[in-house]
Amino acid sequence: MKRNGERRLGLGLTAWRLGVLALVLGGWHVLTATGVLQPFFFSKPLDVALRVVRDVQLPRFWSDLGITLTETALAFVIGSVLGILCGFALARHPFASAVCDPYLKAFNAMPRVVLAPIFALWLGLGIWSKVALGVTLVFFIVFFNVYQGVREVSPTILANARMLG
Template sequence: MATSAARPVSWTEIRLWRAGLLAAFLLLWEVATRRAWVDPFFVSQPTVLATQIADWIRTGFIFRHLLVTMQETIIGFLLGTVLGVAVGFCFAHWEKLAHIFDPLMVALNAMPRVVLAPLFILWFGLGLLSKVVMVISLVFFVVFFSTYTGIREVDRDLVNNARLLGAGPRHLIRHVLLPSALTWIFASLRTSVGFALIGAVVGEYLGSHEGMGYVISYAESMFNATGVLAGLLVLMAAVIAIDLGLKRLDARFSYWKPVAK
């Protein structure tokens, strides 16, 4: 029957389902490892994981490493975004530039950045810089391409109208091009934040002495599945928190858009 479309979604019900499924999964995991259906050496155990994370929080161990990772992510993300917007803007503005560099951009973007990480570490050392470069290399392209499309897709009537209303080049940028590109840039920001964190963690994982990537890599080398999984859980929580923040920010900047049904 096609009547389900008319019935409003009950969010309480959906939340209950979500919580129930999560609880069932954790319970199954716990029971399976306690009864030795699965070896906890490989998959750890929810209660052990919880103790581990609580321990990390109590000793402050995790905050030190999380802070390092966040620092690399945020610095790299900001620089990558600024660069991406600036270059995207220039390319959209000077078409010749775009034509000349188009193959280069496509080629660079096609390169798997994860494989470049060891080179970055070789060039920029084990510290912050190599991770920031890694993050920039991931974030830049996402932001660049969406800024470029955003500005090129600006409504021609709107640009013409602004010109007829007396807008100079600066007015056009400030009142027409940037606001309409902002929609595209924001749509890409949530993707690029995920990329930024991946960049930082992969960089740490391959060579560093601090940060979440290092924590995970160290636990792995000790065959400590609990350490690896706990590290991943902490990262997951961080990404969710950032994503929620960005959603709020996006809503603030999109006040003028009709609410999607």
């Protein structure tokens, strides 16, 4: 659903967005063509577009995309379910929450990149090491939102729900 500002601007907003895109791509092209950006590190926009078109036509691209989407979906589902279950359970049990709190915060503060080689050693180079890494990304986002949401439910709403059965 469009916001009021976007609805009023209509076609003008689309033109501005396309203009910004053209400016960025044009600036990128000029900087690579003049040598300000090294071609070894920053390819020209047209070369990137041609490579994408060529790669999309290969069967391996679609196979790799399917594997990546499978890993992403598995990580999202597993991380979400674990986050919801753990967040709800700890929010409902204050003592368990107090015991686990420092460990959860410490594990959340750990950079996820550090876990990638550990998961590769434990789970191998197949799908499950990548899924495990994705689970750690999803779990904490879902966990902390569910945990905070359950804890902040108004006592009045809880009392009303209990009265209504």
